[in-house]
Amino acid sequence: MPRKTTIIGILGILLYIVGCYDGLLVAPADRFMGDIQRIMYVHVPCAWNTLVCFTISLVAALGWLLSGARARAEGRAWKWDELLEATTEIGVVLGAFLVVQGMLWAKPTWGVYWTWDPRLTTVAVMELMFVAVLALRGFVDEPVRRATWSAVVTLVAYVNVPLVYFSVKWWASLHQVQSSPSTVDPAMVLPLRINAFAVLFMSIGLMGLRTQLARRQRQALLGESDSDSTASSGGAA
Amino acid sequence: MTGVMQGHFDTVLWVYGLTTAGLLGYFATLLLRLRASKAPTSGQTRVSAQNPEKTS
Numbered sequence: 001m002p003r004k005t006t007i008i009g010i011l012g013i014l015l016y017i018v019g020c021y022d023g024l025l026v027a028p029a030d031r032f033m034g035d036i037q038r039i040m041y042v043h044v045p046c047a048w049n050t051l052v053c054f055t056i057s058l059v060a061a062l063g064w065l066l067s068g069a070r071a072r073a074e075g076r077a078w079k080w081d082e083l084l085e086a087t088t089e090i091g092v093v094l095g096a097f098l099v100v101q102g103m104l105w106a107k108p109t110w111g112v113y114w115t116w117d118p119r120l121t122t123v124a125v126m127e128l129m130f131v132a133v134l135a136l137r138g139f140v141d142e143p144v145r146r147a148t149w150s151a152v153v154t155l156v157a158y159v160n161v162p163l164v165y166f167s168v169k170w171w172a173s174l175h176q177v178q179s180s181p182s183t184v185d186p187a188m189v190l191p192l193r194i195n196a197f198a199v200l201f202m203s204i205g206l207m208g209l210r211t212q213l214a215r216r217q218r219q220a221l222l223g224e225s226d227s228d229s230t231a232s233s234g235g236a237a
Numbered sequence: 238m239t240g241v242m243q244g245h246f247d248t249v250l251w252v253y254g255l256t257t258a259g260l261l262g263y264f265a266t267l268l269l270r271l272r273a274s275k276a277p278t279s280g281q282t283r284v285s286a287q288n289p290e291k292t293s
């Protein structure tokens with residue numbers, strides 16, 4: 001069990017309890033939206049951390065693709081592939097929460113659960129593209145080929161991430177511009193900030209577990225030991 | 238009519254509840270998958286520790 005990530009994950013759970021309490025019961029209701037605005041304290045942290053996870057996936061994809069033959073032969077490059085698998089899956093999970101939260105917020109405020117607004121559309125495309133990365137990994141058994149192909153598809157999928165961020169600025173959107181400590185009332189900053197770090201820390205804790213799972217699955221596939229993770233298939237790259 | 242939306246606290250509770258349940262569910266699923274994934278060499282590691290000369 002990776003200790004550092006476990007401790008950070010537990011810290012995230014504690015922060016999440018405090019953040020939800022603050023967001024539900026302490027922070028004031030919004031002047032116009034009333035209590036429904038309290039969804040922001042879980043919706044925005046999920047949005048930020050979805051983007052963080054996919055950005056780490058991009059870094060991991062580049063890490064794998066740029067790793068030299070020696071790093072692959074020695075097995076050091078596998079950490080990138082494990083990280084990519086972990087952060088992509090966690091990003092997809094957070095992205096699913098994001099969409100459901102947004103739909104439940106949209107119904108009372110916009111009158112519909114879903115509309116093909118630029119922000120919603122780009123988020124849906126982003127989510128589907130990273131689901132495609134996971135699906136691709138499920139279809140390819142050979143570990144080196146799987147790592148390379150999914151890294152390339154991750155690069156393609158990431159092109160949409162800046163579009164998600166800037167969609168509310170570039171196009172006329174029903175969705176409000178980004179909520180951040182600089183754009184919300186000071187009384188609402190604390191629960192937003194607490195939950196942002198809570199979801200980040202919980203994601204790090206989950207990444208520790210998920211990378212461990214990815215490593216075990218690859219080792220089981222290749223019949224390797226921990227000390228012998230030199231990818232018998234690494235030479236096949 | 239002031240334009241202020243009233244109510245909907247139940248919707249907020251649903252959102253918080255679903256998010257928390259989703260996080261817990263994913264965490265539990267990960268633990269179960271980790272448990273199911275058998276570390277292939279745990280036995281080898283023990284043998285190596287007892288017989289260092291056999292460690293490659």
